[in-house]
Amino acid sequence: MPERRLNVRDTRSIKGKKIDKKYVLKNILKYLKPYSALLVFVFLANILSTVFSLLGPKICGLAIDAIGAEGGPDFRLIGYYSAILAGVYLLSAILLYLSTIGMGYISRGMVFRMRNDVFRTLTTLPVSFFDERQAGDIISVLSYDIDTVGESVANDIIIVLKSVVLVVGSLIMMLSIAPLLVLVFAVTIPVSVILTRFIVKRVQPLFRKRSAKLGELNGFVEEITTGQKTTKAYGCEEKIISRFEEKNRDAIDAYARAEYYGTVSGPCVGLVNNISLALVSVFGAIMFMRGVITPGDISSFVLYSRKFSGPINETANIMGEFQSAIAAAERVFRVTDEKPEKPDAEGAETLTGVRGDVDIENLSFGYVSGVPVIKDFTLHAKQGETIAIVGHTGAGKTTIINLLMRFYDPDSGVIKIDGKDISKVTRASLRRCFTMVLQDSWLFAGTVYENLVYGSDVSREEVINACKAAKIHSFITCLPQGYDTVLTDNAVNISKGQKQLLTIARAMLLDSPMLILDEATSNVDTRTEQIIQSAMRELMKGRTCFVIAHRLSTIKNADNILVMRDGNVAEQGKHAELLKAGGYYAELYNSQFESF
């Protein structure tokens, strides 16, 4: 893998830039479009439900007035209003439920498609995309960001819609009951809005700091706990504990500050509501004495006023969530809009029946333009030959593999397989010609068997034979479910070396004319390596092999050894020739015999 570039294009670093809201909304609408009919239904249901719930207090007021009617309560009328009330509330509840799950359905469907779209895009992206990013960034787009968008669609839209209907509706109702009393809110609502905004503004950075500090603390714990043995060995537990204590204190302080200011907003809003109640009572009482309104009016008014102030504060809170949802959506769409791997050239051939002759001519390449990693590199390998690539880390060994497999395209020069320019064949068929065993064994969470047959179509017997050859069969049979044991991160104790043997067995099952071994046995000890040598030789027989290794013993028998130094092939030739030449290779080789 190439060195991570200094200027990493972090998927999460768009934050600072101004968000292109139009672009985001356009994309979101695209995902909502298939649900337009359902969406209309949800909106209607929600509006109706809110309207019904608004009618409630009005009818309540009428019923209360019927209690206080002259000549004792009018039971017929009370019964009548109660029945209507029950019906209205029931309908309201049903409609509310329907609109909530309707919106839930829409947002789930949307999230489902977004996840799949992002993943599908990921599979089409060039390898460079992944080399430039942390896995965590990509995962957080898929899980955290998409969830944020989904939650926002599921909840916020409905809440805002409901709030608007509630505010407008209850305002109308209150105006119809007692226009003068509404004036109370002309004072209290702005106060509560300003108060909420003020608090939110002050609190948001505090909460950000709080999560940053907690993240720091957790990162420290994760880091230090893995190094426990080292800490014990040097007996510096107390020192580490005091470092922890510092971070712990910071985290708690940030927590307390954020929480303290955060919990102020609830009581503040409560205060404003209570003040409204007090004012409404006083003025309502005065107006009643003047004979302007009835007690029933006051009660309806009180109930409406409770409905009125809630949503305004809620909407103020939701605006903040909307902002983060839009930022999250932008990160999602930036990924789906990434340019996929350059399509195969027009009329690209499918490579079939490949012998395995590889010709590399005047190849030059750099991950960053202007910083060449490989310069004017030429190599000819015949079918069945083994090419060893030797050199220090960062000398460009892995880059050659990247170019051979067309994970990257060269800046100049050509690579030919059986005389065919690989830029003129389909990538899939080209890659099928190679089998790779890499330093970091790649296994996925599945059964041992699934991992072994990944990419090949073979019988169980062949699988077992390959495992026997790779000396991993007896280990597998000792696992709780043998070949059907599920490999997970922590459940089965499987060492790095055993993982590597599994990938070697997998390579054996793939029938391709060329083989790439990138530090393929670096985690296998010498003894096991020896034991599987015959299997490795069997694997390499008749195939053109590219071998990258530290151990010179692995390389000695290669047909051609490339010694890389600073992106150039410093030397090239057979073991004996290179030793005789007395150059860099000889220096490397001799150092292992040197005595002190």
Place this chain on the structure above:
Amino acid sequence: MTKTLKYLKPYGVTVFWGLVLKLIGAVAELFLPMLLEYIIDDVVPRRDMNMILILGGVMLICSLVALLSNVYANRLTVRSSGNMTHDLRLELFRRTSYLKCGQVDKFGLSSLISRLTSDTYYVNQMVARTLRLGVRAPILILGGVIIAFTRDVMLACVLLACVPFVGLTIYFITKRSIPVYFSVQRKQDDMVRVTQENVSGVRVVKALSKSEYECGRFGDITKELASREFKANKIMSLSNPLATLILNIGLIAVIVVGAFRGNSMGTVLAFLSYFVIILNAMIGLSKIFVVMSRGAASAARIESVLDEDVTEEIGQYPAGDPQYKLEFRSVSFSYNGVRDNVKNINFAIKKGATLGILGATGSGKSTLVNLMLRFYDAREGEIFVDGENVRSIPSDVLRKKFGVAFQSDFLMAASVRENIDYGRGLADEDIVKAVKAAQADDFVSAVGLDYDLSQKASNLSGGQKQRLAVARALAGNPEILVLDDSSSALDYATDAALRKSLAAEYAGATKVIVAQRVSSVRHADLILVMDDGEVIGSGTHESLLRSCGEYKNIFSAQMGGEYA
């Protein structure tokens, strides 16, 4: 849980005053509907304008009291829950730091980490939420009910009758939703896992043209995930409409019953207000239940760590032969107590000598290192350092004698200097000398001792990391230097230079070198060849070449000869 809650005790006074203030705030809020009722029923008919204004003022005062006491109470509860979390976390970290290795193995590293991070977080949430809402909600419910009863028993009964319905609704919905949420969580983990696999294995997937297959695998998971999420959604969406409906039905009942019993309008109106207060309190309580059930589970996980006994057993054991620096006498040990990982190990080396341990992965080399540092106690046999049984030496004294570089040793996100010093307060000259000897001079002098490493030292190459770990081991001028496979990422030339400077600069130190390469150990005074937990050959390079076939095989294979 009781043990966890003990950590709240030092802040008992703060908690107490917080709760008192909560009580005052809740009572003040309960007064408001009462005053409203009084105004409408008693004052308004009397047309007593002054009284109305006075009572209006009292309502304002009540509101202010509610605000101030709630804000101040929140401040107190936040402080006490924060401090409690701080103490609990510190104690847990301390305990974790002193856990014996066997205990660490029992819990598992990732589990210990999640106990320190997410479990303490959930306990904090539980305590904070419960202190903030857990008192307020019951007071509001209780107070609301009591006041309702003093007003009118019959109407209060109507009101009370609704409470269990709302309670049951919330209870059942919460109960049903918790397992569904867990199943959502599990699928989400699957999704993250598949993504991680595809990111790390992008070359393999592309090489084998498995993109379509992977999309299918991912699609299956997201489909299941979406359906589980929708299921959770359906359940949770019930609570709001249902609770509101029950409340509203109760409201109607109050009106009807109130009418039949000839209650005043003011009473009915006040009852409606109590209703809203009680309902909101119950919804608040339901949220606390969720937090509590999760917090209780976390508290249990934390307590199981705190319950571990970390005192070390130091006993009087017979001394060994004082002429040897390090000696193993018929040592056997097993990690899981079933099968021995090392069997009957015997060796002894003098001060300043070098011990080489050679063997395959899993042959028990690192286990020997773990035993000499007394990370674990041998099942059988004795281990002596300076002629004393390691079980009679306090482990801080024992470990001070050692300088160890472990296999893929740990480096923290701190400066190069801090990583080498590792809290020991070493002199700069010792550090510089160690850096030179460890062959780390070239890159350390390029970046400086104050260069900050990133997490997991990802800004260093494997070889650089190993050399820093070696420098750390050397910097304390240890009596015994242990290098556990810590030169595997070095090329042969650097490895040889390292050995040379060890011999020259740290001649007095007894060295234990664990390796897979023969070249790293061939000059040792004593080489142990390990195989499957047993020593199958011991001696010098020359004698082993004659006596140990396995050694000879490894040697010739690594030196580029034909494989035997």
